[in-house]
Amino acid sequence: MTKTTGTQGRSEKQNPSALDNFKPLIVDVAAPLGSYYLFRDALGMSTFAALAWSSVVPAVRTGWGLVKERRTNALAGLILVVNVVSLLLSFVSGDPRLMLAKDSGISSTIAIGILVSVALGKPMMTAGMKPFLVKGDAAKEAAWQRLTSGAAADSAAFRSKERAFSVVWGVALLAECVVRVVGAYTVPVDTMVWLGSVIMVVAMAAAFMVSGALAAGPMERMLAAEVKAGAETAVGQPALAVAA
Structure with missing residues (x-):
């Protein structure tokens, strides 16, 4: 039983799903952009609130990269900067x-x-x-x-x-x-x-x-x-x- 499980685990690592392949783009770009429109259009939040809440994912990704991985996440950091600037423009x-x-x-x-x-x-x-x-x-x-x-x-x-x-x-x-x-x-x-x-x-x-x-x-x-x-x-x- 253990041997089979190990083999399956190696197989999954060697043949990741489409979700695994696109995970960087999904997490860094699609999640914050999609959540912005979801909060603003579907949930009826103000532009300011939608931008603020959609900044959570890139903020966490950027902070995690700096503190734990000792490197910057370019896409997540860029999305965070864009959201902060947009928050200021919302005034x-x-x-x-x-x-x-x-x-x-x-x-x-x-x-x-x-x-x-x-x-x-x-x-x-x-x-x-x-x-x-x-x-x-x-x-x-x-x-x-x-x-x-x-x-x-x-x-x-x-x-x-x-x-x-x-x-x-x-x-x-x-x-x-x-x-x-x-x-x-x-x-x-x-x-x-x-x-x-x-x-x-x-x-x-x-x-x-x-x-x-x-x-x-x-x-x-x-x-x-x-x-x-x-x-x-x-x-x-x-x-x-x-x-x-």
Whole structure:
């Protein structure tokens, strides 16, 4: 019985569920953003209250990273900063068009943060993409490390695609912000209330498709090739040792 349980446990670690793969993005981005709209639109809270309560998750994540893990969580920290700034802006006039435009500020701040992270050589979206590609597999994890460290033949191409993935998301979110701000001041308010959500969904869908085709797909193939190369090298090493 114990042996079977151990085997199942290892199997679950090597083959995590889709939820495990997307957990970083769900916790750092989807949870605070989703809770904001839930508190504001579904539960009828004020913008200030909704922002305050939706700040709990990123605040806890950021604090945990600093105190326990001794590192910062970029996405969680960025969401926290956005919420704090939005809380301050909530004291501004209650003009409905201004409120609609202000909602897009979250996307723009995240977009700018992502693009800056690429410029600094630490693409922010990698945290959400890596679990999806590695899937908890030790061989893929080792291959990822070789590719990102420069030790593999395809390292340069792999890191270029890694940056491209974040750039696509940064540009998509920034474009979504611009479109929503323009719409907030040109489209009737009642129309923009639902149209804003449509614009956001379209931008997200486009980012998924483009980033997958330009970056995630090629990275997955390079990762598989590096896993194969690593396995072949490991098999050849004992033979070389015997010959020596």
